[in-house]
Amino acid sequence: METTAVRARGITQTFGDVVALDGVDLDIPYGQVHGLVGPNGAGKTTLLGLLLGLSVPDAGSLQILGTPVGRVLGVPDGVAGFVDGPGLYPALTARQNLAALAGLRGYGAAAASRVEDALEQVGLLDVADDRLRGFSLGMRQRLGLAAALLTQPRLLVLDEPANGLDPAGKRHVHRVLRNLAGQGTAVVVSSHRMDDLAALCAEVTILSAGRVVFTGPVGKLAAESGELDYRVVTSDPVAGRRIAAQLSGLQIVPPESGSGHVEDGSFVVHAPVPQLDELVARLVGAGIAVRELGPVVPPLEAAFLALTDPNDMDDPTASRTDAR
Amino acid sequence: MTTATTSQVRPGAAQRSRPARFVSVYRFELVKLLAQWRTRIVLVACWVLPGVFVAAVTQASSLPTDTVFGRWMLATGWAGALVVLSFCCTWALPLLTALVAGDVFATEDRLGTWRYLLIAVRSPHRIFVAKALSSITVIAVMVAGLAASSIAGGLVAVGNRPLVGLDGLSLQPGHAARLVLLAWACASVATLAFAAIGLLGSVALGRSPMGLLMPALLALLLQLVQLLPLPVAVRLALPSETFLAWRGLFTSPAQTGPLVVGLIVSLVWTVAATALAYLLFIRRDFTDLAYDGAGRRALLTGALPLVMVTALTVAVVATTTSATGSGIEQAKLEHSLATSYAHLYRLQARELHRPDVTEAQLRTAASCDKGGSLVEDSGPGNDWRCVVTWHIPGAVVVGSATYQLDVAADGRYVADGDGPKEVNGYFPVRTATGDSPNPLWQVDGLVDLLSSSPKG
Incomplete structure (x- = not known):
């Protein structure tokens, strides 16, 4: 039985002189929420467009839901989602938008119940008969998700689905996506918010300048971050700083470095995890309470920055892929 | 907010996408x-x-x-x-x-x-x-x-x-x-x-x-x-x-x-x-x-x-086609105006309760000139001047009326009556029931730009 919803090998896509995707390999199994991240212009939208059948690759092979994507537009049934915003019609109500989509997909008598179901899933039943022009960005995002859910997809492709959502709305959308993945749907989500991806995705793929610079489990990505800056808040900042200064393999980040140092009695250190453990042990041993200890920049974000830093892209073969 | 259940997704070979109907x-x-x-x-x-x-x-x-x-x-x-x-x-x-x-x-x-x-x-x-x-x-x-x-x-x-x-x-x-x-x-x-x-x-x-x-x-x-x-x-x-x-x-x-x-x-x-x-x-x-x-x-x-x-x-x-020049020629214009005049004369006669005469009896003719002798008699312009003549059964005298024509490049023309006043010189005509619009005062006409013979 086919277990991979998306299988891409050597995908290349160019627009004139611009290489949007350059030999991209990607595997996304059924039942997984897969994150797609990258700086602006990295090729995320192009890749999502390929997955949604909006264009075909110039080179390479792409297999979606077990069906090879040919030289003509179009992907198999079972693919849904949106790229660059949900793209619904402001002159129509939420229900009319979904009913129109149901009509296009030929759901016939089941259309009405599917529309109600999709609206309920994203929590928009109360405003189903309001025109979209009065909707907030977050409500439009949720309706875009409802439009995708309406088709009961096996591959769901979403571009920044949490954009404009309040925390409660974001949690709700995440829950819907996890449920879908739990039922076997492959979900591809692009986002700039690494914390969102960490909370939602089992695996992530990082694109930079059209190339895959990382693909694998989120935990593996965090490990790619290497040494981080940590902010330390203690009951005795002067003594704490002195103990930190005595530890080898650990540096105190000067305040002017702009690495998150604050003037509230805390200090910032740059250290690998073992040295950080030693620092905590020594502080506690000296009777100094450790009130707060955490990375200045979250590990995933730090890894992302490290992997996509244009100054670090001299070696084109330096893509790091988790071996499966 | 509740989450509705959906059926379990079953992986497998997908159908090729079907366009919407x-x-x-x-x-x-x-x-x-x-x-x-x-x-x-x-x-x-x-x-x-x-x-x-x-x-x-x-x-x-x-x-x-x-x-x-x-x-x-x-x-x-x-x-x-x-x-x-x-x-x-x-x-x-x-x-x-x-x-x-x-x-x-x-x-x-x-x-x-x-x-x-x-x-x-x-x-x-x-x-x-x-x-x-x-x-x-x-x-x-x-x-x-x-x-x-x-x-x-x-x-x-x-x-x-x-x-x-x-x-x-x-x-x-x-x-x-x-x-x-x-x-x-x-x-x-x-x-x-x-x-x-x-x-x-x-x-x-x-x-x-x-x-x-x-x-x-x-x-x-x-x-x-x-x-x-x-x-x-x-x-x-x-x-x-x-x-x-x-x-x-x-x-x-x-x-x-x-x-x-x-x-x-x-x-x-x-x-x-x-x-x-x-x-x-x-x-x-x-x-x-x-x-x-x-x-x-x-x-x-x-x-x-x-x-x-x-x-x-x-x-x-x-x-x-037989299209040549501007399509507006003297002969076509004369024929068109004479035809219109004959039809409208009969309309005026009915308004004035005069005896009806047929177009054949009227033998209407028009003679048109554009801008005097120094200008070629063809093409659009508002300097066309035409004299229409007609015959009344039983009368010896030949009727005559003058029109100033504004001929547009698309073939439409407006002929503005220039007298005599009892024929085409005034807007109203006096009928038994009061004044009525004079159909011969201003005449809308159309020249057939494509015809080679003067039928339009």
Whole structure:
């Protein structure tokens, strides 16, 4: 039985002189929420467009839901989602938008119940008969998700689905996506918010300048971050700083470095995890309470920055892929 | 908020994507068009305003005599529909196509909905056809509204009476009704060509307002060109020719030559512009977020082929018809004026309760001169002067009346009576029931630009 919803090998896509995707390999199994991240212009939208059948690759092979994507537009049934915003019609109500989509997909008598179901899933039943022009960005995002859910997809492709959502709305959308993945749907989500991806995705793929610079489990990505800056808040900042200064393999980040140092009695250190453990042990041993200890920049974000830093892209073969 | 359950997804080989059914796509496009307030307002206006306008004009103290059939608006309800048609051919129909067809693709660019639509429909081909047909449907309903409303307004305000044609012949109401409907149908074919231009502009220029304005700008340009003394082969090869040529239906015999040529040219433009729009649309990359129309490419792929179509149709018209010069010649003008005069003389005789005479008995003739002896007697201008003569049975003296003619480049002329005053020198004539409009005072006529013999 086919277990991979998306299988891409050597995908290349160019627009004139611009290489949007350059030999991209990607595997996304059924039942997984897969994150797609990258700086602006990295090729995320192009890749999502390929997955949604909006264009075909110039080179390479792409297999979606077990069906090879040919030289003509179009992907198999079972693919849904949106790229660059949900793209619904402001002159129509939420229900009319979904009913129109149901009509296009030929759901016939089941259309009405599917529309109600999709609206309920994203929590928009109360405003189903309001025109979209009065909707907030977050409500439009949720309706875009409802439009995708309406088709009961096996591959769901979403571009920044949490954009404009309040925390409660974001949690709700995440829950819907996890449920879908739990039922076997492959979900591809692009986002700039690494914390969102960490909370939602089992695996992530990082694109930079059209190339895959990382693909694998989120935990593996965090490990790619290497040494981080940590902010330390203690009951005795002067003594704490002195103990930190005595530890080898650990540096105190000067305040002017702009690495998150604050003037509230805390200090910032740059250290690998073992040295950080030693620092905590020594502080506690000296009777100094450790009130707060955490990375200045979250590990995933730090890894992302490290992997996509244009100054670090001299070696084109330096893509790091988790071996499966 | 609850989460509804959905069935478990079963991995496996998927079916190749099926495009949405065409009927569903077409219906969706209609829903989107009709959901726009602009479309709704224009639709209501098309179905209401012409009738109100015609009814209001018949209550006013002066008539729109500059517009063809305008001077007959108090005489018959059918004239109002033709006045509205004439006005629509100048402005309203190109504007309607601009508002509907000129925006039907661009609106998706503005809303950022192309990707959604493509994912939902899965066939750019069906999207194009559905958009084209839905916009044409809406335009057809608008044109039908303009025609129905203006006809209804005229019939209610004035009544179902005979219509005087452009050769002075009185057309019975049933015949007039058929001709009015046929004239609107012909203008609708020309509207199709402008709708296709609108589609092309909408596809080629994206969200740029220039795309929306293309049909209106083309109409304005063509009107300016038509004011020029063009060779008749060029005039007939313009896509706006049918907007003028329908007037030929209201002469006897009908001036079908320019009308048929105009209809063919309109259809050629419709096919050419639609095909170009289709090619541009199909080749578009919908993942390009920065797309803002085909830009300079539109000039090559859109405008240049249409210029070539124009050149080709000019060549075909020139070689397959008898079109020469401006198409306005002395003999044709004299024949047209003499014919109109004879028909209108009989109408005046009926108003004055004089004994009826036939056109054969009248033996009307006209002698026309343009601008004196130093100017060639051909071509448009307001310096034509004609003397009409006729015979009255039993009388020895030959009647004579003078007219000053303003002949437009499109063949329409207005002959302004210059006396004698009891024949054509004054607007009213005194009848037994009071003063009535004098049908011989000012005469609307039409020269057949294509005829080689003086029959028009």
